[in-house]
Amino acid sequence: MKKLSFPIVLVILCGTVIAQPYVPILPTDKEPDIISKAANTVPSPRQLRWQELELTAFFHFGINTFTNREWGDGKEDISVFNPARLDARQWVRTAKEAGIKQIILTAKHHDGFCLWPSKYTEHTIRNTPYKDGHGDIVKEVAEACKEYAMGFGVYLSPWDRNSAVYGDSARYNQLFMNWLTELLTNYGKVDEVWFDGANGEGPNGKKQVYAFEAWYHLIRKLQPQAVIAIMGPDVRWVGTESGDGRLTEWSVMPVDANTQANIAANSQKDDTFAPLGNMMSSDLGSREKLLTAKALIWYPAETDVSIRPGWFYHPADDAKVMSPSRLMDLYFSSVGRNSVLLLNIPPNKDGLISDADISSLRGWKKNRDATFGTNLAAGATITSNNGRNTAHLLDGKTSTCWTTTGQDTTATLDFTLAGTKTFDVLLLQEDIRIGQRVEKWTLESEDGGQWKTITEGTTIGYKRLLRFPPVTTTRLRLRILSSRLNPTLAEFGLYKILE
Numbered sequence: 001m002k003k004l005s006f007p008i009v010l011v012i013l014c015g016t017v018i019a020q021p022y023v024p025i026l027p028t029d030k031e032p033d034i035i036s037k038a039a040n041t042v043p044s045p046r047q048l049r050w051q052e053l054e055l056t057a058f059f060h061f062g063i064n065t066f067t068n069r070e071w072g073d074g075k076e077d078i079s080v081f082n083p084a085r086l087d088a089r090q091w092v093r094t095a096k097e098a099g100i101k102q103i104i105l106t107a108k109h110h111d112g113f114c115l116w117p118s119k120y121t122e123h124t125i126r127n128t129p130y131k132d133g134h135g136d137i138v139k140e141v142a143e144a145c146k147e148y149a150m151g152f153g154v155y156l157s158p159w160d161r162n163s164a165v166y167g168d169s170a171r172y173n174q175l176f177m178n179w180l181t182e183l184l185t186n187y188g189k190v191d192e193v194w195f196d197g198a199n200g201e202g203p204n205g206k207k208q209v210y211a212f213e214a215w216y217h218l219i220r221k222l223q224p225q226a227v228i229a230i231m232g233p234d235v236r237w238v239g240t241e242s243g244d245g246r247l248t249e250w251s252v253m254p255v256d257a258n259t260q261a262n263i264a265a266n267s268q269k270d271d272t273f274a275p276l277g278n279m280m281s282s283d284l285g286s287r288e289k290l291l292t293a294k295a296l297i298w299y300p301a302e303t304d305v306s307i308r309p310g311w312f313y314h315p316a317d318d319a320k321v322m323s324p325s326r327l328m329d330l331y332f333s334s335v336g337r338n339s340v341l342l343l344n345i346p347p348n349k350d351g352l353i354s355d356a357d358i359s360s361l362r363g364w365k366k367n368r369d370a371t372f373g374t375n376l377a378a379g380a381t382i383t384s385n386n387g388r389n390t391a392h393l394l395d396g397k398t399s400t401c402w403t404t405t406g407q408d409t410t411a412t413l414d415f416t417l418a419g420t421k422t423f424d425v426l427l428l429q430e431d432i433r434i435g436q437r438v439e440k441w442t443l444e445s446e447d448g449g450q451w452k453t454i455t456e457g458t459t460i461g462y463k464r465l466l467r468f469p470p471v472t473t474t475r476l477r478l479r480i481l482s483s484r485l486n487p488t489l490a491e492f493g494l495y496k497i498l499e
């Protein structure tokens, strides 16, 4: 078994099977060359589709739901698994009604229990009372996603506390390939494959060495459109489980910071939700980090967080479901910070999403619709000192943009609103099809002939949302103070929070 190391990751990323946006840095490259390469690194089509989803959901469901645990040890008596009223359509409909675009089901968590009747283990739904052993929850969820036109993804835990061959690396890796093959061939289109980084010891006391490269090739072969997340090359863990993205969030990273070994070494190790490790570092992609890189990759952040204190359903948490206003905070701190939100909504023992969760999700959606329904910048007259196509800022399309002419990396945009408006939210979006470039900006408003700073920031990326005390004005000025190359802006918005 090959030990996964940095050169292997490079091979994977450069390989033809995995056409990853990947830009090598040459020994002769100077700082301006590297920064220009970073500014021209772009998402793959699968990463772009994923980023534009904005909102995705996890369904953590399994034996833990019935044993009231977070991490099962794989020794559970699976005859307790019988979600009598299970309705996967209710799960998916609940997510859809909240504006969520894709879901990920825990097909197998660390306890090794498979929610599908796998041929390769006895620790499966086939040996439970659920539908007298004829149930297949992966199938039920996949079909519901198809019916509601939702993306479908699978969480398959590499760590397995049940398998007797875990730790016997070659045999377990083959078993894992068999599981992946079942999941990726029997349930239609799969849009995301989510690998957690936890890696305990096997029953033989040996540490399992995962065959990531073989798994990635299999996924690319069977489901080429699927993004591979966390312990994978397409989507990165944001570094917290609290719902907080970084204020400065670059999607272009130096490859050195992202070897799988590094990610694994810094993943969760115990039964807490305390985020650990490098992925938590406040700076992953600044100029300084890029300068020592061997290569650059597009590697965007996903923010996973649970609507309840635990990842699995626990009756005692029914009163602790996040409120609509807390969910709104999450929206600003994840989607609003250049990240995709992966919100966990755990179904209960009946096999249903509980009323408390449904009610919070409805309230959140209502507030989002009310707040973001009207762009108060609509109808504004926009001029820029050295750019073109300002009309693109308000055309509602993320694929068209304003940009500067020549070599300019700074610019000023002046807005005269269609009347006096009061707002407390700013939306900025770059055109990430071209790259992520803006490093520093400030928004000012005119107040009695004086220009005052309302808010300011660093990165924008796919989407940046900022809240501030309400401002009433007709004239605004957005100053882009620093950018890695000609800045682009796809959308500009002003909103008033309505909760």
Ligand code: FUL
Binding pocket: 070, 196, 197, 198, 268, 304, 311
């Ligand atoms: C973690 C796991 O250990 C948790 O149980 C949960 O599945 C979370 C999303 O990822 O690493």
